[in-house]
Amino acid sequence: MDVKQPDQHPGQGSAELAVTERTRHRRLREQGSTRTADLDAVLRGGFVCHLGVLVDGTPMVVPTVYGVDFGTRTLYVHGSVASRSIVRAPEAEVCATVTHIDGLVLARSVFEHGVNYRSAMVYGVPRLITDGDELLHGLRVLTEHCAPGQWDYARSPNSKELAATSLLALPLDEASVKTASGPPEDGDGPDGKLGLWAGVVPLHTSFGAPEADPALPAGISTPVHIQALGGGRPGS
Amino acid sequence: MDVKQPDQHPGQGSAELAVTERTRHRRLREQGSTRTADLDAVLRGGFVCHLGVLVDGTPMVVPTVYGVDFGTRTLYVHGSVASRSIVRAPEAEVCATVTHIDGLVLARSVFEHGVNYRSAMVYGVPRLITDGDELLHGLRVLTEHCAPGQWDYARSPNSKELAATSLLALPLDEASVKTASGPPEDGDGPDGKLGLWAGVVPLHTSFGAPEADPALPAGISTPVHIQALGGGRPGS
Numbered sequence: 001m002d003v004k005q006p007d008q009h010p011g012q013g014s015a016e017l018a019v020t021e022r023t024r025h026r027r028l029r030e031q032g033s034t035r036t037a038d039l040d041a042v043l044r045g046g047f048v049c050h051l052g053v054l055v056d057g058t059p060m061v062v063p064t065v066y067g068v069d070f071g072t073r074t075l076y077v078h079g080s081v082a083s084r085s086i087v088r089a090p091e092a093e094v095c096a097t098v099t100h101i102d103g104l105v106l107a108r109s110v111f112e113h114g115v116n117y118r119s120a121m122v123y124g125v126p127r128l129i130t131d132g133d134e135l136l137h138g139l140r141v142l143t144e145h146c147a148p149g150q151w152d153y154a155r156s157p158n159s160k161e162l163a164a165t166s167l168l169a170l171p172l173d174e175a176s177v178k179t180a181s182g183p184p185e186d187g188d189g190p191d192g193k194l195g196l197w198a199g200v201v202p203l204h205t206s207f208g209a210p211e212a213d214p215a216l217p218a219g220i221s222t223p224v225h226i227q228a229l230g231g232g233r234p235g236s
Numbered sequence: 237m238d239v240k241q242p243d244q245h246p247g248q249g250s251a252e253l254a255v256t257e258r259t260r261h262r263r264l265r266e267q268g269s270t271r272t273a274d275l276d277a278v279l280r281g282g283f284v285c286h287l288g289v290l291v292d293g294t295p296m297v298v299p300t301v302y303g304v305d306f307g308t309r310t311l312y313v314h315g316s317v318a319s320r321s322i323v324r325a326p327e328a329e330v331c332a333t334v335t336h337i338d339g340l341v342l343a344r345s346v347f348e349h350g351v352n353y354r355s356a357m358v359y360g361v362p363r364l365i366t367d368g369d370e371l372l373h374g375l376r377v378l379t380e381h382c383a384p385g386q387w388d389y390a391r392s393p394n395s396k397e398l399a400a401t402s403l404l405a406l407p408l409d410e411a412s413v414k415t416a417s418g419p420p421e422d423g424d425g426p427d428g429k430l431g432l433w434a435g436v437v438p439l440h441t442s443f444g445a446p447e448a449d450p451a452l453p454a455g456i457s458t459p460v461h462i463q464a465l466g467g468g469r470p471g472s
Binding site: 093097103121211223230 | 283284286287288289290294295296297298299301328329330331332333335337339340342343344345346347349350351353355357359375379382383386387389390391392393397400401419420423424427428430431432433434435436437438439440441442443444445446447448449450451452453456457458459462465466470
């Protein structure tokens with residue numbers, strides 16, 4: 001079967017070490033990775049993570065906007081719910097998961113059905129940012145992650161707005177990446193002779209054309225950096 | 237501002253009660269809902285949730301395939317990681333979150349930036365399904381949720397495959413829905429006079445054309461129920 005994961009290609013650094021006899025016998029559709037490049041690719045491709053926090057002893061999973069400072073290896077996560085949980089339990093671990101769904105895998109047998117995806121899970125104890133300069137930096141990272149060019153274009157936060165902003169910093173120290181790709185795997189076995197269709201229905205996610213605020217006065221054209229988002233995929 | 241949430245429309249039942257003087261003064265872009273119809277709409281529109289489970293005292297957020305039995309109000313969640321956590325802590329609560337990202341909201345001020353989304357959070361103590369008949373039922377619900385028509389088309393699981401299947405049932409008793417929609421909100425204030433573009437860059441998610449497994453023998457055409465997925469949105 002055609003293996004599409006880049007970490008299976010020879011000559012690309014540390015990934016080769018992982019392809020031992022044992023890993024060769026694992027299921028090929030699903031791959032784990034601890035390569036920084038794979039983690040970064042997943043993080044670059046989105047702007048909303050699902051943050052798991054502990055609230056009164058039970059997990060709560062909140063979708064939150066994020067941005068990544070790849071220089072300092074820091075994930076910045078926006079959101080008041082998460083921040084409140086941290087104020088209540090300052091040393092509590094969280095898990096931030098970013099997932100891209102690439103398609104439905106329809107096999108001959110129900111058992112072999114699945115989903116193609118790329119997912120990153122980042123674990124750690126987040127830090128609530130209170131310093132004004134760091135808040136500005138984190139917001140810049142987050143804004144530029146979502147819409148490159150937007151930080152310099154939009155009006156910067158004032159001190160009152162900064163005081164009302166909840167931003168967490170989570171180091172990218174402990175993370176794992178899991179992906180699944182490619183066609184179903186039951187074509188080679190006896191189910192391949194059932195005469196049933198099998199394959200993948202891909203799921204595409206892309207930005208559409210920017211839609212101006214109805215309140216926008218006439219004569220303000222869409223800036224080039226926002227036009228550039230239209231039609232593209234997040235992070236591209 | 238134009239409010240697009242259906243629960244703001246008059247004459248649609250319980251939603252009207254929520255629109256009191258207090259709720260009228262809340263931010264209009266973001267809306268909470270406890271209406272069953274709103275919950276179901278979010279659940280119908282996806283097939284992967286982010287399941288938050290407690291592992292060794294810390295939250296873990298795992299993307300997992302789900303399906304909904306709207307008759308018994310049961311969320312079926314697939315996955316071995318979640319199942320293992322439940323075997324270790326049978327009475328532990330989980331949180332299953334389904335999120336659809338609809339667009340980036342680019343305002344005049346960084347502070348008013350945001351994301352348009354629809355999200356449902358389901359809380360509860362899940363039950364690991366061990367009964368063979370219920371496993372079959374749950375898998376049918378899950379398969380039909382993802383790809384209607386596929387359960388009758390594909391080969392059903394045999395007893396060995398059922399024994400290797402991990403499926404959880406979570407009642408839809410405790411859930412909340414949160415949505416954000418519409419343009420940015422700083423057009424009416426002083427920032428509206430800055431001469432900056434503002435609006436929404438919509439994010440579209442849709443199935444592409446089905447891609448046949450390269451191992452598929454010649455002469456097997458794509459079934460109508462799978463063709464019907466192509467070009468559509470999940471759950472539509």
